[in-house]
Amino acid sequence: MHFLTNYVEMAAMVLFGIGFTTLLLHRNMIKKIIGFSIMDNAIFLFLAAKGYVEGRTAPIVVDGVQSVEAYINPIPAGLVLTGIVVSVSVTALMLSLTVRLYRRYHTLDIDEITAMCRQEDDK
Amino acid sequence: MALELWQSIPFACILLPLGSAAATSVMKPRIARWWTVTVLVVVTALSGIITWQFWQGAAHYTYMMGHFPAPWGNEIRAGQLEALTALFFALIMLLSLLGGLKKLDEHIDPNKVGLYYVVILLMTAALMAQVYTNDIFTAYVFLEIMTLAACALIAIRRRGRTLVAATRYMIMNLIGSGLFLLGIVILYDLTGHLLMEDIRTAVKEIAATGQYSQPLTVVVALIAIGLCIKSALFPFHTWVPDAYGFSTPTSSAVLSSLVSKGYIFLLIKIMYRVIGLDVIAATRIGDVLFVFALVGMVMGSISALRQTDVRRMTAFSSVAQIGYIYLGMGLGTDAGMMAAMFHLFSHAVCKSMLFLAAGGLADASGNSKQFRDLRGAGYRSPIAGVAFTIGALSMVGFPFLGGFVSKLNIALAALEVGGVRSLLVLLVLAVSTWLNTMYFLRTVITLYRKPLEGASYPVEKGRRGFCFNAALVLFALQNVMLGLWSQTVVNAIVEGLSTFG
Structure with a gap:
């Protein structure tokens, strides 16, 4: 229906799907983390696209223009910033976990790692 | 203001x-x-x-x-x-x-x-x-x-x-x-x-x-x-x-x-x-939660029944108990929500005590969480044994303990809804309680049985400490109080929910 006019939202949803399936189904830890980043950034893209209004500018008062009609909605931008901070810290934690896993098991494959840690426990 | x-x-x-x-x-x-x-x-x-x-x-x-x-x-x-x-x-x-x-x-x-x-x-x-x-x-x-x-x-x-x-x-x-x-x-x-x-x-x-x-x-x-x-x-x-x-x-x-x-x-x-x-x-999302919860209550308990490790058993029991909470929420009525909130409290109080007690019992059994090593652990670590027993009875739904009141509330909330749903809830509640009893009482009986022939347990270095015992006693008291004064908590929840929205 409005697929062509809302192409940014469409792209965001496609990206979300890609990121989601990569995070859920990929066995390689690094690719999982990349998937997570794509998924979160897709949501931020969606949010930013929702805050934008065609033909308006960022809400910074220039030349004394105070009318609401001149500006886009700034709240989504603020939310995106908060979200990015959260997403970055989660990525950092996941990467540090991956480093520790790799040092211990010398592989990035989560299925292999799980099998190896079970064996280790049975000994 | x-x-x-x-x-x-x-x-x-x-x-x-x-x-x-x-x-x-x-x-x-x-x-x-x-x-x-x-x-x-x-x-x-x-x-x-x-x-x-x-x-x-x-x-x-x-x-x-x-x-x-x-x-x-x-x-x-x-x-x-x-x-x-x-x-x-x-x-x-x-x-x-x-x-x-x-x-x-x-x-x-x-x-x-x-x-x-x-x-x-x-x-x-x-x-x-x-x-x-x-x-x-x-x-x-x-x-x-x-x-x-x-x-x-x-x-x-x-x-x-x-x-x-x-x-x-x-x-x-x-x-x-x-x-x-x-x-x-x-x-x-x-x-x-x-x-x-x-x-x-x-x-x-x-x-x-x-x-x-x-x-x-x-x-x-x-x-x-x-x-x-x-x-x-x-x-x-x-x-x-x-x-x-x-x-x-x-x-x-x-x-x-x-x-x-x-x-x-x-x-x-x-x-x-x-x-x-x-x-x-x-x-209709509530119905989805309702179905997941019903299946979870049974499947979680069945998985718990198959474990040979007390900590993993308690973990699987959590899956079943989370099902109880979602069941109350899935009913979509105020009574259901009240039951869910009450079970949220009673499960929180009970499960933390079970995990701590299981840790203490494992310590008294040479750091093993396997049931075969836990035999007689109730005598070696008396307070942890009693605490685990109280927690297990509460989870099973023994009267005068928190778990009993939650089950009663869930059943009452289900009866209020009527129709196929209440029948389903009562049936699954019965099956789940039966399964709970099987695996929890099995554990409690294991705790108070004679150890296997020839098993020896290293004497603990030092006591478990005052903090551990005090925490377990307080937890046990909380469980009993939640059962005995349940009406006070229920009233508070009902009143809280009425001004929650």
Whole structure:
């Protein structure tokens, strides 16, 4: 229906799907983390696209223009910033976990790692 | 309206642990321990005061954060239910930490013990914020803080198994947060508000016009499934046994009885205050939760029955008990919600005690959690044995204990609904109780049987300590009191729910 006019939202949803399936189904830890980043950034893209209004500018008062009609909605931008901070810290934690896993098991494959840690426990 | 001093308590309950978490990171472990325990005692006492105020009939209120009034600023909202939940959470956090203190030095790298207290304080701050916040995006941010802190709680024990458990926990939880975030983003897009009560007004208008009914269903589905994954409802529980079964006892207790409950409390809050029960009922998402819960109650118990390890058994029992809570929520009535809230409390109080007691029993049996080694452990560690027995009886639904009242409430709520549903609930409740009895009583009997021939247990180095015993005794008392004075708690919940929306 409005697929062509809302192409940014469409792209965001496609990206979300890609990121989601990569995070859920990929066995390689690094690719999982990349998937997570794509998924979160897709949501931020969606949010930013929702805050934008065609033909308006960022809400910074220039030349004394105070009318609401001149500006886009700034709240989504603020939310995106908060979200990015959260997403970055989660990525950092996941990467540090991956480093520790790799040092211990010398592989990035989560299925292999799980099998190896079970064996280790049975000994 | 001028604010009274006690009305700043919710803000203090969030800020005090959050600030202390930052300060604790540079303290020596010994000082950090005392500081953390003191902060938790203070938060518990403050929550007690605010609960008392509401019990005396104070009205619920919103607390403006910063200098921007309603549609723009951030808000905290406190009422009977929030205060009661905060009190339970703070108390359980304190007792779980005290009960597991001795094991921390054993399980964690000596240089890193100080960091454990940072994580505990962060978790407390995030839980308090989750309970009191009135802004949906703030809820998301603290949800992520909870996830990160929970991951650290698991991974801090240096063992391959906990590391893998933490990674798998993170993967499932990130999927849950992603879905939840997408849900609230679409909700913001539909309504244009972030404060919960304003969203509710907008959602009412949308629902009345019948416009956007599909996006609204998608929103409810995304939020509900996201939080279900994070709180380990049945089909999404695969990360539970390793995460609860191998981390240090305090972590298991906090994860099973507080972290998952924090997510559930948020979902209840969203159902009441953001979307509204009537709109949820129209989207039929409650039915989905209902079915998952029914299956989970049976499957969780069956998995628990097959375990040979007491910690993993208790972990699988959590899956079944989370099913009970979602069952109450899935009924979609006020009575169902009341039953869910009561079970949230009784399970939180009971499961943390079970995990701590299981840790103590395993210690008295040469550090083995296997049933064959646990024979006679009830005699070797008497207080842990009694505590485990009380917890097991409560989970089974023995009268005069919390678990009995929750089961009764769930059954009554189901009867009120009538039709096929009440029949299904009663049937599954009976089957689940029977399975609970099988695996819990089997464990209790094992604890008081004669040890195997030729088994010898190393004499414990030193006593388990005063803290461990005191924590278990207090937990046991709490369980009994929750059973005996259940009507008081039920009344408080009913009154809290009536002003919750």
